[in-house]
Each structure stands twice: as structure tokens, then as C-alpha cells.
Amino acid sequence: MEKSTVTLQLFASGYCKAEAHIENPISGRGQARFYAVWALWHIPEVGYVMFDTGYSPHFIEATRAFPERLYRWATPIVLAQGETAKEILASQNILPTDIRYIIISHFHADHISALRDFPQARFVCTKASLAEVQTLRGFSAVRKGILHKLLPTDFYERVIPIELLADSMATTEEGLTLYSLFQSPHFQLVSLAGHARGMLGFVYAQDSKKIFFGTDAAWSYETYQKNxxxxxxVKLFFDSWQDFVQTQARIRAFEKRNPHFEVLFTHCPKTLEKILACPQDC
Ligand SMILES: [Zn+2]
Incomplete structure (x- = not known):
């Protein structure tokens, strides 16, 4: 493996159950599973970097009391033994202290439940998502999917806004903002407004593997593709419906211009199939 190779692996830590027609009002029936997918990069010059963390038992602790309990009622979770990010990493001989950075796509519990398990990681998110977390309290926070109890006590000392960490910023012709970081030509973070305030996804390109990871800009490739x-x-907890619609249109335009990129979303069944098909190298 050449020195500059940046590897990417995708994993899932648990899932929540929700009515399928919420995700797909046309053909959704019964209950759907929303798997909590996260990513791990190894960057030779930096070390291990995670993108989100999936669920962990901290979610159960954080939702014991009201109003947080409402969150667990709305999205009951299933997390099997051995499925937490910490346990998955241990199976690859990676210690929690080996994780240098965790990119927080947004602050919904299915994306950040295991932050407390990584005591030496620096956290990276957008200024906009950080400002919302710092501002909202009580029921207003829970309504927007934010559980402060999931944040480590020293969270604010360890967080760095992407706007300060990025080497550079650029805007694609579709209007998507890209952040380059760690001097790496192989991946960038991408701003995806709408679902949650200041949400991030990523673009990864290494050799023939090219992925546009849209986080929760859509919940499945099928609904995204069929518009x-x-x-x-969902408007009750989305940040901006208008931005959500516009972001999907921008990703579609990006995909059309870059057909060699595979578009994946955190909770899409296709993403999970990919993980199950190639657990060591997605
Ligand atoms: Zn999510």
C-alpha cells in the first residue's frame, strides 16, 4: 500500500425503527429499519478519523428521563452485543484512544451516541450546528433531535469548527460547499443543508473507489433517485424543508456530472448491503 493511501471503511452500530411511510409516502408499508452507519478513515499523516459514531448504550442512559424519553419513544432502537463503534474498532485492534478526530455530521442521536467512548478525539462540526447545540435547551433541543447528555463533559474544549480546521473551502458548480482538510487530496467534507442545521457529508475518491456520502440528505437511494x-x-424536526429539497437537487446534479461516484446515505438499505458484502473494505 503506498504511503498516501487513505482507506475508508463503513460500519453500522444499531438501528432504529420507524414507520416506512414517513420515509416513502408512496410505497412505504409497515416498519422500516434505519441503520446507524458511520465511517472510518485511516490517513497515514493523521491517524484514524471517524465520521459519526452510530448508537451506543449512552443513548439509553440519555433518554431515561423526560423530555429526552420522548426521543426513544419516537425512534426505538436495537443495538446488539458487539455492535458499538468501540467494540467494532476493538475487533480491528483499534483502541478508542487511537481515534484522533470524529467528524460530527450533525447532532442527532443516531450519529453521535458514542462520542463519550473516545476520550482523546477532537470533534469537528460546522459552526452552524455547534451554535444550535449551544443555544437549544430542554424540549426545544429534544424536538430538534439534540440530547446534550450524549456530549462528553469536556466537549466544548475538544470541538473545532470545520471552518477553522479546513485547509480550504470551495463551491461546486451545483452550489455544494466543500471543505478540504488534513492536506488530503482523497476526501472532502460537504455541506448539506436542510435535514439538520449545518449538516455535513463527505466526498471520497481513492483510485477507482469514489463515494459521495449524503448522510441524511435522503434516507434511501430509491426515494432520492425517484424524487x-x-x-x-418530518418538517416538525427538520431544519429547513426548502434547503432539504434544494440539497437533494444539488446532489442529483453532482451525480449526473460525476456518474462514476456512488451516492450513499447513512440510513439507506443499499449502504447496509454494501457493508455486509465487504466488511473489511467498503
Ligand atoms: Zn440520521
């Missing part, structure tokens, strides 16, 4: 929008009840 089927979720049930409008």
Missing part, C-alpha cells in the same frame, strides 16, 4: 420526498410530518 420521492418524505412525509411532511
Amino acid at each position: 420521492i420526498l418524505p412525509h411532511r410530518i
Whole structure:
């Protein structure tokens, strides 16, 4: 393996159950599983960098009391033994202290439940998502999917806004903002407004492997591709419906211009199939 090779692996730590018609009002029936997928890069000059963390038992602790309990009622979770990020990493001989950075796509519990398990990681998120976390409290925070109890006590000493950490910023012709970091030509973070304030995804390109990871800009590739929008009840917790629609249109335009990129979303069944098909190298 050449020195500059940046590897990417995808994993899932648990899932939550929700009504399928919320994700797909046209053909969704019964209950759907929303797997909590996260990514791990190894960057030779930096070390291990995670993108999100999936669920962990901290979610159960953080949702014991009200109003946080409402979150668990809305999205009941299933997390099997050995499925937490810490346990998955241990199976690869990676210690929690080996994780240098965790990119927080956004602050919903299915993306950040294991932050407390990584005592030496620096956290990276957008200024906008950080400002919302610092501002919202009580029921207003829970309504936007934010559980402060999931944050380590020294969170604010360890967090760095991407706007300060990035080497450079650029805007694609579709209007997507890209952040380059760690002097790496192989991946960038991408700003995906709408679902949650200041949400991030990533673009990864190493040799023939090219991935546009859209986080929760859509919940499945199928609905994204067919332009089927979720049930409008999600407006209750989305940051901006208008931005959500515009971001999907921008990703579609990006995909059309870059057809060799595979578009994946955190909770899409296709992403999980990819993980199960190639657990060591997605
Ligand atoms: Zn999510």
C-alpha cells in the first residue's frame, strides 16, 4: 500500500425503527429499519478519523428521563452485543484512544451516541450546528433531535469548527460547499443543508473507489433517485424543508456530472448491503 493511501471503511452500530411511510409516502408499508452507519478513515499523516459514531448504550442512559424519553419513544432502537463503534474498532485492534478526530455530521442521536467512548478525539462540526447545540435547551433541543447528555463533559474544549480546521473551502458548480482538510487530496467534507442545521457529508475518491456520502440528505437511494420526498410530518424536526429539497437537487446534479461516484446515505438499505458484502473494505 503506498504511503498516501487513505482507506475508508463503513460500519453500522444499531438501528432504529420507524414507520416506512414517513420515509416513502408512496410505497412505504409497515416498519422500516434505519441503520446507524458511520465511517472510518485511516490517513497515514493523521491517524484514524471517524465520521459519526452510530448508537451506543449512552443513548439509553440519555433518554431515561423526560423530555429526552420522548426521543426513544419516537425512534426505538436495537443495538446488539458487539455492535458499538468501540467494540467494532476493538475487533480491528483499534483502541478508542487511537481515534484522533470524529467528524460530527450533525447532532442527532443516531450519529453521535458514542462520542463519550473516545476520550482523546477532537470533534469537528460546522459552526452552524455547534451554535444550535449551544443555544437549544430542554424540549426545544429534544424536538430538534439534540440530547446534550450524549456530549462528553469536556466537549466544548475538544470541538473545532470545520471552518477553522479546513485547509480550504470551495463551491461546486451545483452550489455544494466543500471543505478540504488534513492536506488530503482523497476526501472532502460537504455541506448539506436542510435535514439538520449545518449538516455535513463527505466526498471520497481513492483510485477507482469514489463515494459521495449524503448522510441524511435522503434516507434511501430509491426515494432520492425517484424524487420521492418524505412525509411532511418530518418538517416538525427538520431544519429547513426548502434547503432539504434544494440539497437533494444539488446532489442529483453532482451525480449526473460525476456518474462514476456512488451516492450513499447513512440510513439507506443499499449502504447496509454494501457493508455486509465487504466488511473489511467498503
Ligand atoms: Zn440520521
